Amino acid sequence: MLDTQSLKVLSQALEKLDSGFRNLPEFQAQGGDAEQLAIVLGAVAEKLQDNFPYFHPLYAGQMLKPPHAIARLAYALAMYINPNNHALDGGRATSALEKEAVAEIAAMFGWTEFLGHLCGGGTMANLEALWVAGQIHPGKKILANEQAHYTHKRISSVLQLEFEAVPCDERGKMELSALEIRAKKGDVGTVVATLGTTATGSVDPLVGILELGKRYGFRVHVDTAYGGYFVLASNLAGSAKQAFENAHRADSIVVDPHKHGLQPYGCGCVLFRDPAVGKLYKHESPYTYFSSVELHLGEISLECSRPGAAAAALWATQKLLPLVRNGEFAKGLEAGREAALQLYGRLLKDSRFEPAFEPELDIVVFLPREESREKTSIRSRNIFAAAARRDLHLAVAELPVRFWNNAAFANPSSTETVTCLRSVLMKPEHLEWLEPIWDRLLKADNETSSALA
Numbered sequence: 001m002l003d004t005q006s007l008k009v010l011s012q013a014l015e016k017l018d019s020g021f022r023n024l025p026e027f028q029a030q031g032g033d034a035e036q037l038a039i040v041l042g043a044v045a046e047k048l049q050d051n052f053p054y055f056h057p058l059y060a061g062q063m064l065k066p067p068h069a070i071a072r073l074a075y076a077l078a079m080y081i082n083p084n085n086h087a088l089d090g091g092r093a094t095s096a097l098e099k100e101a102v103a104e105i106a107a108m109f110g111w112t113e114f115l116g117h118l119c120g121g122g123t124m125a126n127l128e129a130l131w132v133a134g135q136i137h138p139g140k141k142i143l144a145n146e147q148a149h150y151t152h153k154r155i156s157s158v159l160q161l162e163f164e165a166v167p168c169d170e171r172g173k174m175e176l177s178a179l180e181i182r183a184k185k186g187d188v189g190t191v192v193a194t195l196g197t198t199a200t201g202s203v204d205p206l207v208g209i210l211e212l213g214k215r216y217g218f219r220v221h222v223d224t225a226y227g228g229y230f231v232l233a234s235n236l237a238g239s240a241k242q243a244f245e246n247a248h249r250a251d252s253i254v255v256d257p258h259k260h261g262l263q264p265y266g267c268g269c270v271l272f273r274d275p276a277v278g279k280l281y282k283h284e285s286p287y288t289y290f291s292s293v294e295l296h297l298g299e300i301s302l303e304c305s306r307p308g309a310a311a312a313a314l315w316a317t318q319k320l321l322p323l324v325r326n327g328e329f330a331k332g333l334e335a336g337r338e339a340a341l342q343l344y345g346r347l348l349k350d351s352r353f354e355p356a357f358e359p360e361l362d363i364v365v366f367l368p369r370e371e372s373r374e375k376t377s378i379r380s381r382n383i384f385a386a387a388a389r390r391d392l393h394l395a396v397a398e399l400p401v402r403f404w405n406n407a408a409f410a411n412p413s414s415t416e417t418v419t420c421l422r423s424v425l426m427k428p429e430h431l432e433w434l435e436p437i438w439d440r441l442l443k444a445d446n447e448t449s450s451a452l453a
Protein backbone atom coordinates (compact mmCIF):
# COMPACT_ATOMS: atom_id res chain seq x y z
CA MET A 1 0.00 0.00 0.00
CA LEU A 2 2.88 2.39 0.65
CA ASP A 3 4.19 3.87 -2.59
CA THR A 4 7.62 2.55 -3.57
CA GLN A 5 7.37 3.37 -7.31
CA SER A 6 8.18 7.06 -6.94
CA LEU A 7 11.67 6.27 -5.61
CA LYS A 8 12.72 5.91 -9.26
CA VAL A 9 11.69 9.52 -9.83
CA LEU A 10 13.82 10.54 -6.87
CA SER A 11 16.78 8.67 -8.24
CA GLN A 12 16.53 10.50 -11.59
CA ALA A 13 16.19 13.89 -9.95
CA LEU A 14 19.16 13.12 -7.72
CA GLU A 15 21.35 12.52 -10.76
CA LYS A 16 20.25 15.87 -12.15
CA LEU A 17 21.07 17.60 -8.87
CA ASP A 18 24.44 15.90 -8.76
CA SER A 19 25.25 17.08 -12.29
CA GLY A 20 25.09 20.67 -11.07
CA PHE A 21 28.23 20.08 -9.01
CA ARG A 22 30.25 18.24 -11.66
CA ASN A 23 33.06 20.79 -11.70
CA LEU A 24 34.21 19.78 -8.22
CA PRO A 25 37.07 17.32 -7.68
CA GLU A 26 35.91 13.83 -6.71
CA PHE A 27 35.82 12.82 -3.06
CA GLN A 28 34.41 9.89 -1.18
CA ALA A 29 31.36 11.04 0.78
CA GLN A 30 30.57 9.32 4.05
CA GLY A 31 27.98 6.73 3.27
CA GLY A 32 28.23 3.44 5.01
CA ASP A 33 28.22 -0.17 4.08
CA ALA A 34 24.98 -1.05 2.22
CA GLU A 35 24.55 -4.28 4.15
CA GLN A 36 24.76 -2.50 7.49
CA LEU A 37 22.44 0.24 6.30
CA ALA A 38 19.91 -2.40 5.29
CA ILE A 39 20.04 -4.09 8.68
CA VAL A 40 19.52 -0.88 10.62
CA LEU A 41 16.90 0.48 8.24
CA GLY A 42 15.04 -2.82 8.42
CA ALA A 43 14.98 -2.45 12.18
CA VAL A 44 13.54 1.07 11.79
CA ALA A 45 10.84 -0.26 9.45
CA GLU A 46 9.90 -2.85 12.03
CA LYS A 47 9.71 -0.22 14.78
CA LEU A 48 7.58 2.05 12.58
CA GLN A 49 4.98 -0.69 12.19
CA ASP A 50 3.89 0.27 15.70
CA ASN A 51 1.70 3.14 14.46
CA PHE A 52 -1.91 3.67 13.54
CA PRO A 53 -2.22 3.54 9.73
CA TYR A 54 -2.48 7.31 9.29
CA PHE A 55 -2.22 7.01 5.52
CA HIS A 56 -5.28 4.74 5.16
CA PRO A 57 -8.87 6.04 4.71
CA LEU A 58 -9.96 3.87 7.66
CA TYR A 59 -7.83 6.12 9.81
CA ALA A 60 -10.45 8.80 10.47
CA GLY A 61 -9.41 9.95 13.92
CA GLN A 62 -7.00 12.80 14.62
CA MET A 63 -5.67 15.45 12.25
CA LEU A 64 -3.20 13.22 10.51
CA LYS A 65 -2.63 12.60 6.87
CA PRO A 66 0.38 11.62 4.82
CA PRO A 67 2.33 14.20 2.85
CA HIS A 68 1.83 14.17 -0.90
CA ALA A 69 4.38 12.06 -2.82
CA ILE A 70 5.84 15.21 -4.39
CA ALA A 71 6.42 16.74 -0.95
CA ARG A 72 8.14 13.58 0.29
CA LEU A 73 10.34 13.38 -2.80
CA ALA A 74 11.27 17.07 -2.90
CA TYR A 75 12.08 16.97 0.82
CA ALA A 76 14.26 13.89 0.36
CA LEU A 77 16.00 15.45 -2.63
CA ALA A 78 16.76 18.68 -0.79
CA MET A 79 18.18 16.74 2.16
CA TYR A 80 21.16 15.73 0.01
CA ILE A 81 22.14 19.40 0.16
CA ASN A 82 20.50 20.08 3.55
CA PRO A 83 20.06 23.82 3.10
CA ASN A 84 19.33 26.05 6.09
CA ASN A 85 16.75 28.76 5.47
CA HIS A 86 18.00 30.82 8.35
CA ALA A 87 20.12 32.81 5.94
CA LEU A 88 20.96 33.10 2.27
CA ASP A 89 24.45 31.78 3.00
CA GLY A 90 22.94 28.53 4.16
CA GLY A 91 20.10 28.15 1.71
CA ARG A 92 20.08 30.40 -1.31
CA ALA A 93 17.88 28.29 -3.55
CA THR A 94 15.45 27.15 -0.89
CA SER A 95 15.09 30.68 0.53
CA ALA A 96 13.87 31.76 -2.90
CA LEU A 97 11.49 28.78 -2.97
CA GLU A 98 10.21 29.72 0.48
CA LYS A 99 9.50 33.30 -0.56
CA GLU A 100 7.57 32.10 -3.62
CA ALA A 101 5.62 29.45 -1.76
CA VAL A 102 4.73 31.80 1.11
CA ALA A 103 3.61 34.47 -1.38
CA GLU A 104 1.25 31.88 -2.86
CA ILE A 105 -0.21 31.12 0.57
CA ALA A 106 -0.64 34.86 1.23
CA ALA A 107 -2.29 35.29 -2.19
CA MET A 108 -4.75 32.55 -1.24
CA PHE A 109 -6.06 34.98 1.42
CA GLY A 110 -5.85 37.92 -0.98
CA TRP A 111 -2.62 39.49 0.27
CA THR A 112 0.01 40.67 -2.21
CA GLU A 113 1.88 42.93 0.20
CA PHE A 114 2.69 41.27 3.51
CA LEU A 115 5.50 39.90 5.61
CA GLY A 116 5.69 36.18 6.20
CA HIS A 117 7.76 33.04 6.38
CA LEU A 118 7.69 29.36 7.22
CA CYS A 119 8.46 27.99 10.66
CA GLY A 120 8.43 24.76 12.62
CA GLY A 121 4.64 24.56 12.91
CA GLY A 122 1.53 26.25 14.20
CA THR A 123 2.90 26.68 17.70
CA MET A 124 5.96 28.61 16.51
CA ALA A 125 3.88 30.56 13.98
CA ASN A 126 1.39 31.63 16.68
CA LEU A 127 4.27 32.44 19.04
CA GLU A 128 5.62 34.91 16.48
CA ALA A 129 2.20 36.45 15.86
CA LEU A 130 1.60 36.95 19.59
CA TRP A 131 5.16 38.17 20.12
CA VAL A 132 4.55 40.89 17.53
CA ALA A 133 1.11 41.56 19.05
CA GLY A 134 2.68 41.96 22.50
CA GLN A 135 5.21 44.50 21.22
CA ILE A 136 2.54 46.56 19.52
CA HIS A 137 0.25 46.49 22.58
CA PRO A 138 2.63 46.02 25.52
CA GLY A 139 0.99 45.06 28.80
CA LYS A 140 -2.38 44.39 27.21
CA LYS A 141 -4.22 41.08 27.22
CA ILE A 142 -4.53 38.29 24.72
CA LEU A 143 -8.04 36.87 24.38
CA ALA A 144 -9.12 33.70 22.61
CA ASN A 145 -12.12 31.38 22.41
CA GLU A 146 -12.19 28.86 25.30
CA GLN A 147 -12.09 26.26 22.50
CA ALA A 148 -8.98 27.84 20.92
CA HIS A 149 -5.86 25.71 20.80
CA TYR A 150 -4.31 25.42 24.28
CA THR A 151 -1.06 26.70 22.83
CA HIS A 152 -2.31 30.33 23.03
CA LYS A 153 -2.53 30.24 26.80
CA ARG A 154 0.93 28.70 27.04
CA ILE A 155 2.50 31.02 24.47
CA SER A 156 1.04 34.01 26.34
CA SER A 157 2.68 32.73 29.50
CA VAL A 158 6.03 32.35 27.71
CA LEU A 159 5.69 35.93 26.44
CA GLN A 160 4.50 37.08 29.88
CA LEU A 161 1.30 38.46 28.41
CA GLU A 162 -1.93 37.98 30.30
CA PHE A 163 -4.33 35.55 28.67
CA GLU A 164 -8.09 35.23 29.05
CA ALA A 165 -10.52 32.76 27.52
CA VAL A 166 -13.76 34.03 25.99
CA PRO A 167 -16.76 31.70 26.38
CA CYS A 168 -18.06 29.93 23.29
CA ASP A 169 -21.63 29.22 22.25
CA GLU A 170 -23.19 25.76 21.88
CA ARG A 171 -21.49 25.37 18.48
CA GLY A 172 -18.00 26.06 19.78
CA LYS A 173 -17.83 29.59 18.32
CA MET A 174 -16.67 32.62 20.29
CA GLU A 175 -19.57 34.53 21.93
CA LEU A 176 -19.45 38.07 20.56
CA SER A 177 -21.48 39.46 23.43
CA ALA A 178 -19.00 38.01 25.95
CA LEU A 179 -16.11 39.43 23.92
CA GLU A 180 -17.65 42.88 23.88
CA ILE A 181 -18.14 42.91 27.65
CA ARG A 182 -14.44 42.06 28.04
CA ALA A 183 -13.26 44.53 25.40
CA LYS A 184 -15.11 47.42 27.08
CA LYS A 185 -12.64 47.29 29.96
CA GLY A 186 -10.05 48.69 27.53
CA ASP A 187 -7.17 46.35 28.40
CA VAL A 188 -7.43 43.95 25.46
CA GLY A 189 -4.46 44.10 23.09
CA THR A 190 -5.18 41.22 20.75
CA VAL A 191 -8.00 38.80 20.06
CA VAL A 192 -7.22 35.45 18.50
CA ALA A 193 -9.97 34.36 16.09
CA THR A 194 -9.80 30.64 15.42
CA LEU A 195 -11.08 29.72 11.97
CA GLY A 196 -11.48 26.01 12.51
CA THR A 197 -11.02 24.97 16.15
CA THR A 198 -8.88 21.91 16.58
CA ALA A 199 -11.54 19.92 18.43
CA THR A 200 -14.65 20.57 16.35
CA GLY A 201 -13.63 22.69 13.35
CA SER A 202 -15.83 25.54 14.59
CA VAL A 203 -15.24 28.92 12.96
CA ASP A 204 -15.22 32.06 15.12
CA PRO A 205 -17.43 34.98 13.94
CA LEU A 206 -14.54 36.91 12.44
CA VAL A 207 -16.52 39.80 10.97
CA GLY A 208 -18.04 40.61 14.37
CA ILE A 209 -14.62 40.30 16.02
CA LEU A 210 -13.08 42.68 13.45
CA GLU A 211 -15.84 45.22 14.07
CA LEU A 212 -15.27 45.05 17.83
CA GLY A 213 -11.55 45.36 17.12
CA LYS A 214 -12.15 48.66 15.35
CA ARG A 215 -14.40 49.92 18.10
CA TYR A 216 -12.16 48.93 21.03
CA GLY A 217 -8.76 49.19 19.39
CA PHE A 218 -7.46 45.63 19.63
CA ARG A 219 -5.50 43.63 17.03
CA VAL A 220 -7.05 40.58 15.44
CA HIS A 221 -4.91 37.52 14.90
CA VAL A 222 -6.43 34.69 12.86
CA ASP A 223 -5.29 31.23 13.94
CA THR A 224 -6.28 29.03 11.07
CA ALA A 225 -3.47 26.52 11.48
CA TYR A 226 -5.94 23.77 10.80
CA GLY A 227 -8.63 25.39 8.68
CA GLY A 228 -6.71 27.91 6.56
CA TYR A 229 -6.81 26.11 3.24
CA PHE A 230 -10.62 25.99 3.37
CA VAL A 231 -10.48 29.56 2.04
CA LEU A 232 -10.22 27.74 -1.32
CA ALA A 233 -13.21 25.44 -0.79
CA SER A 234 -16.46 26.33 -2.51
CA ASN A 235 -18.73 24.24 -0.28
CA LEU A 236 -18.59 26.11 3.02
CA ALA A 237 -21.82 27.35 4.57
CA GLY A 238 -22.95 30.81 5.74
CA SER A 239 -20.95 32.11 8.64
CA ALA A 240 -17.84 29.95 8.04
CA LYS A 241 -17.72 31.08 4.43
CA GLN A 242 -18.07 34.71 5.51
CA ALA A 243 -15.25 34.36 8.05
CA PHE A 244 -12.80 32.95 5.51
CA GLU A 245 -13.76 35.64 2.99
CA ASN A 246 -12.78 38.25 5.57
CA ALA A 247 -9.55 36.67 6.82
CA HIS A 248 -7.59 39.22 4.76
CA ARG A 249 -8.81 41.97 7.11
CA ALA A 250 -6.93 40.46 10.08
CA ASP A 251 -3.55 41.77 11.27
CA SER A 252 -1.89 38.37 11.13
CA ILE A 253 -2.70 34.85 9.95
CA VAL A 254 -1.26 31.47 10.86
CA VAL A 255 -1.75 28.44 8.63
CA ASP A 256 -0.08 25.04 8.88
CA PRO A 257 0.99 23.46 5.59
CA HIS A 258 1.74 20.35 7.65
CA LYS A 259 -1.93 19.98 8.61
CA HIS A 260 -4.04 20.35 5.47
CA GLY A 261 -1.30 21.36 3.04
CA LEU A 262 0.05 17.85 2.31
CA GLN A 263 3.44 18.55 3.95
CA PRO A 264 5.60 16.51 6.32
CA TYR A 265 5.72 17.85 9.89
CA GLY A 266 7.88 20.88 10.46
CA CYS A 267 6.00 23.31 8.23
CA GLY A 268 3.95 26.16 9.68
CA CYS A 269 3.47 29.62 8.22
CA VAL A 270 2.93 33.07 9.75
CA LEU A 271 1.80 36.09 7.76
CA PHE A 272 1.53 39.76 8.78
CA ARG A 273 -0.59 42.23 6.84
CA ASP A 274 1.74 45.12 7.62
CA PRO A 275 5.28 44.41 6.34
CA ALA A 276 6.58 47.15 8.69
CA VAL A 277 6.39 44.70 11.64
CA GLY A 278 9.65 43.37 10.18
CA LYS A 279 11.48 46.12 12.11
CA LEU A 280 10.53 44.42 15.39
CA TYR A 281 12.78 41.51 14.47
CA LYS A 282 15.82 43.71 14.02
CA HIS A 283 19.01 42.31 15.45
CA GLU A 284 22.67 42.28 14.57
CA SER A 285 24.25 38.93 14.17
CA PRO A 286 28.01 39.01 13.76
CA TYR A 287 28.26 35.56 12.26
CA THR A 288 25.29 34.73 10.07
CA TYR A 289 25.19 37.44 7.47
CA PHE A 290 28.37 38.37 5.77
CA SER A 291 28.08 37.59 2.12
CA SER A 292 24.71 38.87 0.98
CA VAL A 293 22.96 42.18 1.27
CA GLU A 294 19.39 41.06 0.46
CA LEU A 295 16.80 40.64 3.22
CA HIS A 296 17.33 37.30 4.90
CA LEU A 297 14.53 35.12 6.14
CA GLY A 298 16.59 34.97 9.33
CA GLU A 299 16.05 38.68 9.80
CA ILE A 300 12.30 38.29 9.92
CA SER A 301 11.87 35.15 12.01
CA LEU A 302 12.41 34.13 15.61
CA GLU A 303 13.71 30.68 14.79
CA CYS A 304 17.24 30.52 13.48
CA SER A 305 18.12 27.27 11.69
CA ARG A 306 15.20 25.89 9.68
CA PRO A 307 15.02 23.14 7.06
CA GLY A 308 15.27 24.46 3.52
CA ALA A 309 13.93 21.04 2.58
CA ALA A 310 10.53 22.05 4.00
CA ALA A 311 10.43 24.99 1.58
CA ALA A 312 11.43 22.75 -1.34
CA ALA A 313 8.64 20.31 -0.46
CA LEU A 314 6.03 23.06 -0.14
CA TRP A 315 7.09 24.81 -3.34
CA ALA A 316 6.96 21.53 -5.28
CA THR A 317 3.54 20.64 -3.90
CA GLN A 318 2.11 24.02 -4.85
CA LYS A 319 3.59 23.68 -8.37
CA LEU A 320 1.84 20.35 -8.80
CA LEU A 321 -1.34 21.37 -7.00
CA PRO A 322 -1.72 25.16 -7.23
CA LEU A 323 -3.62 26.92 -4.45
CA VAL A 324 -6.60 27.93 -6.57
CA ARG A 325 -10.33 27.59 -6.21
CA ASN A 326 -11.79 24.65 -8.16
CA GLY A 327 -8.31 23.15 -8.60
CA GLU A 328 -7.44 19.57 -7.68
CA PHE A 329 -6.18 20.59 -4.24
CA ALA A 330 -9.36 22.56 -3.45
CA LYS A 331 -11.46 19.62 -4.65
CA GLY A 332 -9.68 17.38 -2.15
CA LEU A 333 -10.70 19.70 0.71
CA GLU A 334 -14.25 19.87 -0.62
CA ALA A 335 -14.43 16.06 -0.70
CA GLY A 336 -13.41 15.85 2.97
CA ARG A 337 -16.01 18.41 3.91
CA GLU A 338 -18.66 16.57 1.90
CA ALA A 339 -17.70 13.33 3.70
CA ALA A 340 -18.16 15.11 7.04
CA LEU A 341 -21.59 16.41 6.01
CA GLN A 342 -22.67 12.95 4.86
CA LEU A 343 -21.48 11.31 8.07
CA TYR A 344 -23.32 14.01 10.03
CA GLY A 345 -26.48 13.28 8.00
CA ARG A 346 -26.27 9.56 8.76
CA LEU A 347 -25.73 10.16 12.47
CA LEU A 348 -28.66 12.56 12.60
CA LYS A 349 -31.03 9.98 11.14
CA ASP A 350 -29.83 7.13 13.35
CA SER A 351 -31.40 6.94 16.80
CA ARG A 352 -28.31 5.22 18.23
CA PHE A 353 -26.22 8.37 17.84
CA GLU A 354 -26.39 12.07 18.37
CA PRO A 355 -24.07 14.45 16.49
CA ALA A 356 -23.29 17.74 18.26
CA PHE A 357 -23.92 20.19 15.42
CA GLU A 358 -23.51 20.45 11.69
CA PRO A 359 -19.78 20.51 10.88
CA GLU A 360 -18.46 23.80 9.55
CA LEU A 361 -15.33 22.17 8.09
CA ASP A 362 -14.49 18.45 8.00
CA ILE A 363 -14.67 17.41 11.66
CA VAL A 364 -17.66 15.52 13.07
CA VAL A 365 -18.26 15.07 16.81
CA PHE A 366 -20.96 12.74 18.08
CA LEU A 367 -22.20 10.63 20.98
CA PRO A 368 -23.70 7.21 21.40
CA ARG A 369 -27.10 7.71 23.09
CA GLU A 370 -27.03 6.58 26.70
CA GLU A 371 -29.16 7.49 29.69
CA SER A 372 -26.52 9.46 31.58
CA ARG A 373 -23.43 11.50 30.98
CA GLU A 374 -21.23 8.95 32.75
CA LYS A 375 -22.56 6.06 30.66
CA THR A 376 -22.16 8.08 27.47
CA SER A 377 -18.51 8.74 28.27
CA ILE A 378 -17.77 5.08 28.98
CA ARG A 379 -19.62 3.98 25.87
CA SER A 380 -17.70 6.45 23.67
CA ARG A 381 -14.44 4.95 24.85
CA ASN A 382 -15.75 1.43 24.31
CA ILE A 383 -16.83 2.22 20.76
CA PHE A 384 -13.47 3.86 20.08
CA ALA A 385 -11.70 0.63 21.12
CA ALA A 386 -14.15 -1.70 19.36
CA ALA A 387 -13.84 0.29 16.12
CA ALA A 388 -10.04 0.16 16.32
CA ARG A 389 -10.23 -3.65 16.57
CA ARG A 390 -12.04 -3.45 13.21
CA ASP A 391 -9.31 -1.17 11.82
CA LEU A 392 -11.53 1.91 11.99
CA HIS A 393 -9.61 4.56 13.89
CA LEU A 394 -11.68 7.35 15.41
CA ALA A 395 -10.68 9.77 18.16
CA VAL A 396 -12.24 10.57 21.51
CA ALA A 397 -12.60 14.12 22.78
CA GLU A 398 -13.71 15.73 26.03
CA LEU A 399 -16.18 18.46 25.09
CA PRO A 400 -18.74 20.67 26.84
CA VAL A 401 -22.07 18.97 27.40
CA ARG A 402 -23.68 22.19 26.10
CA PHE A 403 -22.71 21.12 22.58
CA TRP A 404 -25.61 18.64 22.68
CA ASN A 405 -29.25 19.24 23.48
CA ASN A 406 -29.65 15.80 24.88
CA ALA A 407 -32.29 15.08 27.49
CA ALA A 408 -29.84 12.83 29.35
CA PHE A 409 -27.83 15.91 30.27
CA ALA A 410 -30.58 18.09 31.72
CA ASN A 411 -29.47 21.54 32.94
CA PRO A 412 -25.76 21.12 32.28
CA SER A 413 -23.38 23.57 33.90
CA SER A 414 -21.16 25.57 31.56
CA THR A 415 -18.09 23.61 32.58
CA GLU A 416 -19.54 20.09 32.45
CA THR A 417 -17.95 17.88 29.80
CA VAL A 418 -18.61 14.52 28.22
CA THR A 419 -16.33 12.10 26.37
CA CYS A 420 -17.49 11.91 22.78
CA LEU A 421 -16.33 10.44 19.50
CA ARG A 422 -14.60 12.66 16.98
CA SER A 423 -13.70 12.03 13.38
CA VAL A 424 -11.53 14.24 11.20
CA LEU A 425 -12.38 13.39 7.59
CA MET A 426 -9.45 15.21 6.07
CA LYS A 427 -8.45 12.84 3.28
CA PRO A 428 -10.16 13.15 -0.11
CA GLU A 429 -10.59 9.35 -0.04
CA HIS A 430 -12.84 9.56 3.01
CA LEU A 431 -15.83 10.39 0.82
CA GLU A 432 -15.60 7.10 -1.07
CA TRP A 433 -14.88 5.22 2.14
CA LEU A 434 -17.90 6.45 4.03
CA GLU A 435 -19.79 3.18 3.66
CA PRO A 436 -17.00 0.95 5.07
CA ILE A 437 -16.47 3.51 7.85
CA TRP A 438 -20.18 3.54 8.72
CA ASP A 439 -20.40 -0.25 8.59
CA ARG A 440 -17.54 -0.63 11.07
CA LEU A 441 -18.96 2.07 13.32
CA LEU A 442 -22.32 0.26 13.53
CA LYS A 443 -20.58 -3.03 14.31
CA ALA A 444 -18.54 -1.38 17.04
CA ASP A 445 -21.69 0.21 18.42
CA ASN A 446 -23.50 -3.09 18.37
CA GLU A 447 -20.68 -4.95 20.08
CA THR A 448 -20.58 -2.41 22.93
CA SER A 449 -24.34 -1.98 23.40
CA SER A 450 -24.80 -4.74 25.97
CA ALA A 451 -21.64 -4.00 27.95
CA LEU A 452 -23.31 -1.34 30.10
CA ALA A 453 -26.62 -3.10 30.65
Ligand SMILES: *Cc1c(COP(=O)(O)O)cnc(C)c1O
Binding pocket: 120, 121, 122, 123, 124, 126, 149, 151, 194, 196, 197, 198, 223, 224, 225, 226, 227, 256, 259, 268
Ligand atom coordinates in the same frame (compact mmCIF):
# COMPACT_ATOMS: atom_id res chain seq x y z
C1 LIG B 1 -2.63 22.37 15.31
C2 LIG B 1 -3.01 23.71 15.75
C3 LIG B 1 -2.10 24.52 16.43
C4 LIG B 1 -0.74 24.05 16.82
O1 LIG B 1 0.03 23.83 15.68
P1 LIG B 1 1.25 22.78 15.62
O2 LIG B 1 1.55 22.76 14.17
O3 LIG B 1 0.73 21.48 16.15
O4 LIG B 1 2.35 23.31 16.44
C5 LIG B 1 -2.51 25.80 16.77
N1 LIG B 1 -3.75 26.23 16.47
C6 LIG B 1 -4.66 25.47 15.83
C7 LIG B 1 -6.02 26.01 15.53
C8 LIG B 1 -4.32 24.17 15.45
O5 LIG B 1 -5.22 23.40 14.83
